[in-house]
């Protein structure tokens with residue numbers, strides 16, 4: 001028979017009201033047991049923390065702070081990506097609003113203009129990304145549509161070389177060997193798009209060499 005009148009731990013006799021219904025333990029012993037369990041857990045936790053901090057060479061708090069900062073950065077990046085995709089959805093044809101692809105292209109398919117050759121190339125127009133590049137691109141698109149250039153042009157977006165401050169517009173011609181055509185297009189850019197300073201013409205066969213104003217002397221076929 002179970003002894004329902006005595007605490008199973010201290011064996012003192014208690015009033016029935018002090019017994020936990022099924023544990024046969026008095027309040028005092030129960031409290032003591034709980035406190036011992038809690039202290040053991042606390043000690044275990046402290047030992048684990050001390051070991052962890054020895055192994056990682058940093059405090060748990062510092063680690064948590066770093067983790068939180070990393071999570072915040074990730075969240076920031078997610079929000080930025082969302083912001084960019086919303087901007088791009090509204091303005092998919094504006095270079096400074098496009099992040100998902102490196103280049104925007106414009107073609108005039110109706111124009112009577114020779115097919116591209118092995119000596120094809122382009123005039124390179126460098127502009128600061130943002131309003132300057134956007135504005136020049138719109139001018140180039142208008143000139144292309146008006147059949148005043150060649151058949152094609154492209155512009156770098158915010159994705160291409162994101163760290164660079166300058167973007168580039170390539171105005172294509174079908175062949176460097178048709179110097180009259182190359183210079184005709186150069187003149188249009190000077191007279192109708194305000195490109196009065198010297199610019200470089202680069203052969204498509206030199207693709208792969210980085211587009212950069214400073215490399216003009218190495219890769220340019222013309223600079224005028």
Ligand SMILES: [Zn+2]
Nearest residue numbers: 007010026029
């Ligand atoms: Zn007891």
